[in-house]
Amino acid sequence: MSRTGTEGRVDGRTARAERTRAAIVDAHLALITEGDLRPTGERIAERAGVSLRALWTNFTDMETLFEASGVRVLARQDAAYRPVDPALPLHRRVEEYCRQRAELLQLIAPMARAAAMREPVSAQLRRNRLKHIERVRDEVSTLFAPELEMAGPGRDQLLAALIASTMWPAWSMLLDGLDLDVDAARGVMVRTVTALLLTAMASGMA
DSSP states (O other): OHHHHHHHHHHHHHHHHHHHHHHHHHHHHHHHHTSSSOOHHHHHHHHHOOOHHHHHHSSSSSSHHHHHHHHHHHHHHHHHOOOOTTTHHHHOOOOOOOHHHHHHHHHHHHHHHHHHGGGGGGGHHHHHHHHHHHHHHHHHHHHHHHHHHHGGGHHHHHHHHHHHHTTTHHHHIIIIIIIOHHHHHHHHHHHHHHHHHHHHHHHHHO
């Protein structure tokens, strides 16, 4: 057989394997979105239209599936993300930042609820969460750079407070704990972020 023919067979197998992996990840996230927050391998394989053996051939365990699904969730967030202009006045930056955070948090809500159930026993889900934290840290550090600088010695504490107040656990408390709708929850987020920034800025200038 020619080299070209061999390469074609290899490329074909690679493409099929990638399609299978994508179908498994799609099935995993679809089941979670539909409310099955702890889908079994059997359920995922059935939904993906593959055998259970094919599932575990492509993903050696649930941790590797969590990793691939986490990459897909981040890609969905990236597709929906629109950067806020750092040159806007503070109140506009806060409004736009919180509006977008609410949209992105709603986008990942089912996956975040599912991850919260398994994260205590999953190192990969904890790593996935750290990636989300780092993205928010980078955005907040850029968007509110002047205010963070004005906070002086309290900069790191302010940064941590801004991150914590706009991540999933805080959003979950507003929606699931306090039973607020999305608009009301976003309003609380705006109030919280505004208060944190203004208080820290005033303390830094004192």
